[in-house]
Amino acid sequence: MKSFRDLKVWEKSHELALASYDATANFPKQEMFGLVSQIRRCASSIPANIAEGCGRRGNGEFHRFLQIAMGSASELEYHLLLSRDLKFLDGQTYISLNGRVEEVKRMLASLIRKVDEERSKLRG
Numbered sequence: 340m341k342s343f344r345d346l347k348v349w350e351k352s353h354e355l356a357l358a359s360y361d362a363t364a365n366f367p368k369q370e371m372f373g374l375v376s377q378i379r380r381c382a383s384s385i386p387a388n389i390a391e392g393c394g395r396r397g398n399g400e401f402h403r404f405l406q407i408a409m410g411s412a413s414e415l416e417y418h419l420l421l422s423r424d425l426k427f428l429d430g431q432t433y434i435s436l437n438g439r440v441e442e443v444k445r446m447l448a449s450l451i452r453k454v455d456e457e458r459s460k461l462r463g
Contacts, residue, residue: 342393343386343393343394346393347446348447349386351439351442352386352408353386354439355386356382356383358435359378359382359415362436366427381414385411385415386408388404388407388408391404392404398454398461399458402454405447406451409451412444412447416444419436
């Protein structure tokens with residue numbers, strides 16, 4: 340498998356993690372160990388799991404880590420919605436970040452399908 344840095348989905352998810360850190364910088368201080376921590380954790384988990392999956396042996400493990408990254412993306416999607424509804428994120432920031440999450444999820448789904456196809460060819 341090539342380096343995770345060569346994967347466009349890793350690059351996009353890394354940029355999303357950076358944007359998530361920026362967006363939470365001005366959240367209320369009482370949310371530092373709550374919502375801020377949750378958003379940053381799941382946002383950074385997406386590229387981290389892609390990277391870890393690339394470092395594992397075989398497509399089976401890579402597939403598993405891509406699934407974990409997808410779960411983290413869905414979790415981030417919810418935390419951003421909650422942040423908007425609590426008025427911690429303005430509408431424009433929410434729309435931008437949510438669009439980026441949706442893009443990363445589409446890219447992950449496509450990569451997961453590709454890995455599935457490669458695994459099927461090896462089995463069949």
